[in-house]
Amino acid sequence: MSQFKRKQSPIILPEKWAPITKKIDITFKDIKYTVTTSKGPKQLLKGVSGICKSGKINAILGSSGAGKTTLLNVLCQRIGNNKNQKLEGQILANSHPYNNHTFANFAAYVMQDDILLETMTVKECFQFAANLKTKGNAEEKSQKVNQMIKSLKLEKCQNTFIGGLFVKGISGGEKKRTSIGYELISDPSCILLDEPTSGLDSFTAYSIIHLLADYAHNKDKTVIFTIHQPSTDIWNLFDHVILMVEGQFIYQGDGKKDILNHFSNIGFSCPTKSNPSDYLMSIMHSGSETNIKNYERYFQGYKSKLEQKALKEIEDGSIENLPDNCVQNSLFYQIKVLAERQFKIIKRNPILSKARLGQAIITAIFVGLVFLRLPGPDDNPSQRDINNRNGCLFLYTMMSFMLQLNPCILTFPSQRSVFLREENQKLYTVASYFIGKLVVDIIPAVIFPIISSLIMYWMVGLNDEKALRVLTFIFISILMSLSGLAFGYLGGSVFTDAKLAISLAPLVLIPFMLFAGFYKNASDYASWIGWIQYISPLKYGFIALVRNEYNYEGQGYIQDPVKQLNFTNTTQESIYCLVGIIIAILIISFFFLLILKKRLQ
Numbered sequence: 001m002s003q004f005k006r007k008q009s010p011i012i013l014p015e016k017w018a019p020i021t022k023k024i025d026i027t028f029k030d031i032k033y034t035v036t037t038s039k040g041p042k043q044l045l046k047g048v049s050g051i052c053k054s055g056k057i058n059a060i061l062g063s064s065g066a067g068k069t070t071l072l073n074v075l076c077q078r079i080g081n082n083k084n085q086k087l088e089g090q091i092l093a094n095s096h097p098y099n100n101h102t103f104a105n106f107a108a109y110v111m112q113d114d115i116l117l118e119t120m121t122v123k124e125c126f127q128f129a130a131n132l133k134t135k136g137n138a139e140e141k142s143q144k145v146n147q148m149i150k151s152l153k154l155e156k157c158q159n160t161f162i163g164g165l166f167v168k169g170i171s172g173g174e175k176k177r178t179s180i181g182y183e184l185i186s187d188p189s190c191i192l193l194d195e196p197t198s199g200l201d202s203f204t205a206y207s208i209i210h211l212l213a214d215y216a217h218n219k220d221k222t223v224i225f226t227i228h229q230p231s232t233d234i235w236n237l238f239d240h241v242i243l244m245v246e247g248q249f250i251y252q253g254d255g256k257k258d259i260l261n262h263f264s265n266i267g268f269s270c271p272t273k274s275n276p277s278d279y280l281m282s283i284m285h286s287g288s289e290t291n292i293k294n295y296e297r298y299f300q301g302y303k304s305k306l307e308q309k310a311l312k313e314i315e316d317g318s319i320e321n322l323p324d325n326c327v328q329n330s331l332f333y334q335i336k337v338l339a340e341r342q343f344k345i346i347k348r349n350p351i352l353s354k355a356r357l358g359q360a361i362i363t364a365i366f367v368g369l370v371f372l373r374l375p376g377p378d379d380n381p382s383q384r385d386i387n388n389r390n391g392c393l394f395l396y397t398m399m400s401f402m403l404q405l406n407p408c409i410l411t412f413p414s415q416r417s418v419f420l421r422e423e424n425q426k427l428y429t430v431a432s433y434f435i436g437k438l439v440v441d442i443i444p445a446v447i448f449p450i451i452s453s454l455i456m457y458w459m460v461g462l463n464d465e466k467a468l469r470v471l472t473f474i475f476i477s478i479l480m481s482l483s484g485l486a487f488g489y490l491g492g493s494v495f496t497d498a499k500l501a502i503s504l505a506p507l508v509l510i511p512f513m514l515f516a517g518f519y520k521n522a523s524d525y526a527s528w529i530g531w532i533q534y535i536s537p538l539k540y541g542f543i544a545l546v547r548n549e550y551n552y553e554g555q556g557y558i559q560d561p562v563k564q565l566n567f568t569n570t571t572q573e574s575i576y577c578l579v580g581i582i583i584a585i586l587i588i589s590f591f592f593l594l595i596l597k598k599r600l601q
């Protein structure tokens with residue numbers, strides 16, 4: 001008896017699960033997958049056919065680079081045809097074709113990397129998935145979450161952050177169980193996992209495969225995964241084994257007696273004292289010259305003795321209709337759940353909250369000190385004083401824009417993998433993600449400029465003749481902050497790499513600054529390039545602030561600074577233009593996110 005079996009099974013699934021959903025047999029026929037590389041076409045899957053039945057643990061094994069992950073991605077319909085890759089063959093569920101969208105109605109995919117948000121707790125992750133992917137009222141969903149935590153033995157760490165580079169969190173095994181629970185909570189008919197045991201100790205690895213075996217056997221679910229070097233205890237849990245070498249199958253069938261008989265029949269007998277799984281892995285290893293010479297014999301052995309049987313099983317596979325477990329939530333509900341999560345992310349991330357607040361306060365104090373008590377209209381100001389005042393207004397326009405731009409460029413790529421995974425699972429739509437994130441990101445974009453304005457306004461001695469002047473100033477700085485956010489969204493959704501987006505930002509920023517009418521007079525731009533001023537949010541922000549500042553009903557400035565700068569737009573027109581730019585850039589960002597999603601998936 002194995003060391004693990006003697007103990008009580010490490011993870012036990014609850015007896016009372018949701019009603020059993022329909023059974024799914026995944027079949028695939030003559031799958032060929034070719035990619036174009038710099039050295040020419042490379043065939044990663046060379047005409048493989050197989051069946052993975054419900055109620056069984058289907059394990060895909062093979063040497064490194066054999067094509068296991070590629071096959072899994074093909075079965076999840078994550079690989080399509082384009083100019084760089086060609087996929088041929090049939091992929092069916094219960095003999096019905098399915099695609100990337102319909103896949104999410106009956107199946108789930110757990111990737112090798114645990115793609116979870118660092119600052120969410122285990123329980124919050126499950127709750128998020130339960131809210132968006134399961135039916136029932138709040139209490140029923142909460143029960144499902146608690147049941148899942150209990151069955152995965154995650155009670156002790158349920159309120160601990162997932163953790164990551166900057167946040168201390170749960171262990172690797174707990175993270176893997178969280179990733180699996182996140183998918184299992186919706187009770188899919190079929191679950192596919194890429195190396196669910198990689199990087200885990202033997203007991204945790206066994207616990208996870210045991211959990212999956214329970215899920216398959218007790219609930220008639222289809223479990224398919226790739227795995228490296230399984231221990232004997234784990235191997236004994238496999239019902240159906242696929243062995244792969246160089247993009248082809250060398251075995252498919254029962255993982256116990258039949259497999260050893262087959263290899264013995266083609267001249268590769270497992271030594272009596274050897275562990276079968278170690279022996280089979282050793283004869284497949286692509287690092288050995290002898291193995292590579294033997295590959296042809298494995299291929300022939302499979303083709304002559306097993307392939308026909310597999311093809312027959314595919315023909316006889318289930319033809320039941322596919323279940324549709326898809327939960328349709330309203331756009332409003334999705335936005336609410338996403339906004340709640342985004343709020344927690346911002347609140348818990350010191351870089352996104354405290355550091356940004358500190359930045360807003362410190363920069364405002366600094367600007368206030370540099371331009372402290374500038375001479376106003378009552379102090380008989382010189383041209384130099386007016387230039388200084390204009391400099392302060394321009395700097396503040398830039399500051400409000402920049403303080404939002406960079407954090408927004410950064411947060412999009414940092415959440416991208418989570419977004420792609422969740423969108424792929426059809427937890428929500430791109431529109432709800434975009435709006436849910438936006439409604440929360442708007443909060444600091446509104447609060448921070450209010451704080452900075454209130455700090456520096458009276459330090460500098462800006463126009464406080466009327467309360468309206470102060471309120472207009474705050475309103476314009478909020479609009480500048482929102483345009484920084486909109487351009488940040490654009491950068492974050494156009495570029496997959498945040499570093500690239502940040503390093504390219506000056507390419508846009510410098511023309512906007514140059515054409516804002518501060519460094520060069522608005523009437524002096526050459527006509528062939530002067531059009532840039534019409535798309536510069538800095539120009540409209542600066543005009544609005546200048547017009548607001550020099551607008552006195554009583555004794556104003558003797559010189560007319562607005563006239564000197566040759567601004568033609570009124571405050572109102574500038575505000576309308578700013579609002580128009582913000583809306584247009586946000587809409588463009590949304591479409592870029594849609595395109596990017598398709599490209600990355």
Ligand SMILES: Nc1ncnc2c1ncn2[C@@H]1O[C@H](COP(=O)(O)OP(=O)(O)OP(=O)(O)O)[C@@H](O)[C@H]1O
Nearest residue numbers: 035037042044062063064065066067068069070071
């Ligand atoms: N887009 C691609 N372009 C070129 N080669 C690729 C591409 N994707 C995968 N490969 C190659 O195809 C082979 C199979 O890759 P795959 O990730 O499926 O292997 P694997 O069996 O899962 O390996 P491992 O166990 O090491 O993860 C590898 O040699 C890999 O380098």
